[in-house]
Amino acid sequence: MNRILFFLLIITTASCKKDKVVQQEPIDQAGLYDFSHLEGTYACDISYNMAYESGGTRYYDRNIKLDVINDSLYFLNYKFKIDADTQTVFEHYEELLGTYTTDITLTFTNNFTLLNLHYYQSGSSSGGPDYTIIYDGVITTDVASSLPHINRTLIEGDYIMEVTRKNAFSGLDTNYTDTVNVLLHDTQAAILVDGELISTTSFYNSYSNVTNWNFQMDQHSVNNTFWNLNDSLYLENLQYSGGFAGNPTDSVQTKFCGKKL
Helix, strand or coil, X not given: CHHHHHHHHHHHHHHHCCXXXXXXXXXXXXXXXXXXXXXXXXXXXEEEEECCCEEXXXXXXXXXXXXXXXXXXXXXXXXXXXXXXXXXXXXXXXXXXXXXXXXXXXXXXXXXXXXXXXXXXXXXXXXXXXXXXXXXXXXXXXXXXXXXXXXXXXHCEEEEEEEEEEECCCCEEEEEEEEEEEEECCCCCEEEECCEEEECCCCCCCEEEEEEEECCCXXXXXXXXXXXXXXXXXXXXXXXXXXXXXXXXXXXXXXXXXXXX
């Protein structure tokens, strides 16, 4: 009898034990979709326009790499949330303390081979600038732009150049043709030509044009850089004072134009 009671007790105890709970890992929703079609390098023509009393314009080209991390798309310093793998328009909006707003729209077309990014920032109540940046890009197999320039070995070297130096204030003007050495700066977008450092933007293939102005001080400057794989190089740096009120009261121009030897 005791043996029967002991056997029943064991069965009853075993039947009261709960099944072991298996902890499920959270599902990575982003991992369910393939966003690889959003990644790649785009050759972009870039235009930059800043309004207000002190402003400027820039036109240049640059190869820009787009990356996807988890469920976000990154274009330079811009971040966009990906809502669907078929998404072609990405938007970002922010407002800073009621002083200015930023609107960014990134659009892909032609089966993700073309892109357009429109960046607009409104001016602040303290007189900050309104400015717009537009990127028009086409997908490319070339690498992204970097510093120093990816084609550094093609750009650097000796050139036969026409050199022009004009200084309206001092009245000293020179114009000559000579062999000129061209080097690129290691850590900034600048070219050292005949010992003179000329700033540029981070261009990739062909050109860079930068204009800055200050109406209150009646000053403006122009900086042009043109280079192509045919080994030609054009650099121009102009500084004007009094350029808006009439003829410049003071101006300095340095220009290098030539072909690599």
